[in-house]
Amino acid sequence: MPVPCRNCPLRRCDIFAPVTEQELAFLQRFKSGELKVAPGMQLLMEGSNSPQLYTVLAGQGLRYKTFASGRRQVLNFVFPGDFLGLQAGMMGEMHHSVEATTEMVLCVFDRKEFFNIFRHHPERAYDITWLAATEEHFLGETLATVGQLPAVARMAWALMRLFNRAEALGMTTGDSFPMPYRQQDLADALGLSLVHTNKTLARLRDHQIASWHDGHIKIHSHAGLAESAGEEAGESAWMTRPLI
Amino acid sequence: MPVPCRNCPLRRCDIFAPVTEQELAFLQRFKSGELKVAPGMQLLMEGSNSPQLYTVLAGQGLRYKTFASGRRQVLNFVFPGDFLGLQAGMMGEMHHSVEATTEMVLCVFDRKEFFNIFRHHPERAYDITWLAATEEHFLGETLATVGQLPAVARMAWALMRLFNRAEALGMTTGDSFPMPYRQQDLADALGLSLVHTNKTLARLRDHQIASWHDGHIKIHSHAGLAESAGEEAGESAWMTRPLI
DNA sequence: CGGTAAGTTGACTTAAGTCAAGGCGGGTGG
DNA sequence: CCACCCGCCTTGACTTAAGTCAACTTACCG
Structure with a gap:
């Protein structure tokens, strides 16, 4: 069932830096399995010290x-290729939670192996x-x-960022990209009320x-968006990133 | 003039994890010099790709x-023991600037040596x-x-954080600690107007x-401060941290 | 069909921002 | 030596962006 690393579909995206056959073999040994989670599930919990680390293979x-008050700050939107649980790996305890909003497939690594890397x-x-x-x-x-x-x-800044990230992963169709979140999530990410x-x-x-319809956002004017965001426009050039 | 690593005064603080004699010798080789800068000087500039990395030995x-608009976000207050320039080291370019507010003494490392670590x-x-x-x-x-x-x-949260950090470094005297910043700096850190x-x-x-007098903040009521900050109080236990 | 969760909209309140005027050293140069 | 300036802090009066409350629409689901 689990995909061997050498055939990992993500590696086809060219934002991910290529690796040698030998390195792939190592990562393969490090990989301890695959995990599929349903939308709404908590993958990692603040305060927990998960024995596992994950790389997102699919889903968001x-x-x-x-906060104890019930308020919530969204720190980031999680995309395929993201590495989850580093804090637990380094510091022994997560300082934020991670939740699946779509069905997700994760590549599971064993934390005990971490230092061997x-x-x-x-x-x-x-x-x-x-x-x-x-x-x-x-x-x-x-x-x-x-x-x-x-x-x-x-x-505007958030939409640009999401668009760029999605584009780099080949998730866009024309000017629109998947947005499987609620307005509340966006509000909590930007520090605004719903x-x-x-x-x-x-x-x-x-x-x-x-505009936002059917779980997809469509950008009608990239120029207008950049202008609304103030400056800070540039930046769209994707750097290649490693995939663990 | 430069202090040899083995005599580095910072190592006496017990938040910093101890290292072996051998490791010290290596760090010593990595160290390429010492730098003293005057208050107000820019150490690192957004967009630059400084060939050097620094560890703060003294000063803040x-x-x-x-932003192009002139607005500014303070990301963090820099204390002794902090490692500066990692972004330039990893990504080839700084994405924020660093400025000295007091006189500072920095331990200088050569970026070319970075990967050897x-x-x-x-x-x-x-x-x-x-x-x-x-x-x-x-x-x-x-x-x-x-x-x-x-x-x-x-x-309240910011003051608690600053106090804890200063205390861990032995910079407090009773309930007060040095605060060599302007109100504008604090404003820019917290996203508030001056x-x-x-x-x-x-x-x-x-x-x-x-209260804040003569570049020092005095905490009159830790309990009151924690209460004002909402929950999030705990956390004061300092983890030991590495010193590079 | 109710019931629930998400999106939408308008009316009103409030926390925080802006403007503007002074105050208080600390330097510097006439 | 005094006078002026400059950077920073302080305070009050007013404006505004964003928050809160509340009602109503969809849409989906058992």
Whole structure:
């Protein structure tokens, strides 16, 4: 049932850096199985110290933190190729939760093997650090957006980011991409109320910039979107990223 | 002039994990010099690809991102023991700037040597990843705070965080710690306007919770501070961290 | 068919932002 | 030595973006 790493369909995407046959063999040994989860399931829980690490093979989800008050901050939208559980791997405990919003397929790694990567495969270790540094970078950008920009700009920025990510993975069809989330999720990601999020989306729709139907977002005007986001437009050039 | 690593005064702090004599020798080889910078100097610039990496030996600073509009998001306050320039090391380009707010002393490493750490010193490579993952964790917490909490709670949270960090480094005297920043810096860190930041500080002062004089913050009531921050109080237990 | 979960919209409230005026050192140069 | 300026902090009066409340529509599902 589990796909051998050498045939991993994700590797066909060209944002992922190519690896040698030998490295594939190693990753294959590291892989302990495959996991399929239903929409709505929690993969990782804040405070837990999951014995497993995952790479997303298919499906989407979200990372978030919850407050005792019930408020929630969505930290990131999870796409195929993302590596989950690094915090548990490094620090022994997750500091956020991860939930599937569509059905997801995950490649499961055993945490006990984790340090062996560092010992025997410096290039992979480097890749893991790269991923961590990249996450850090994106979180910083998100913080700057949420901390400094008004609602429309935040929204436009988020849509651009999602579009670019989806495009890099070949998930777009023309100008639209899958958006299997609720408005509440987007609201929690941008630090806005649900109602205000809805009204902001309506504004983008009315201005013929972007619209959201049937779990898909369609960008009607990339220029308009970039303008709404303020500057910060560039950036779309995808760097190739490692796939663990 | 440069202090040999074995005598590095920071190593005396017990938040930093101990290292063997042999590892010290390696770090010593990696170290290419020492740098002293004046307050107000830019150490690293967004968009640059600094050929150097730094560990902060003394002094404080801040990391921030600027927008074309002139707005600024402070991502983090920099303390001794922090490792700077990882993004440039991994991705070839910094995505934020770092500025000294006091005089700082930095331990300089050569970026060309960077990959050798991964190749020959898996434990150090692991430490670097640990640092990256920890930064990611803190940014996530900051994002959640800025995205979800009202002004007083943000402020209280920030003060607690600063106090804990300073305490772990032995920089506190009783209930006060050095705060060599301007209110504008704090405002930019919390996503608040300068005026509102000032009024929020006044509120904490009036409630006898915390006050700010002569570049030092004094906590009058840790309990009151924790209460103002909402929950999220715990956390004060310092994990030991690696020092590169 | 009810029942529930998500999206939409309008009316009203409020936290936070903006504007503007002073205050308080600390330098510097006439 | 005083006067002026400059950067930072402080405060009050007013504006506004965003939040809250609440009603109503869909759409899906057993």
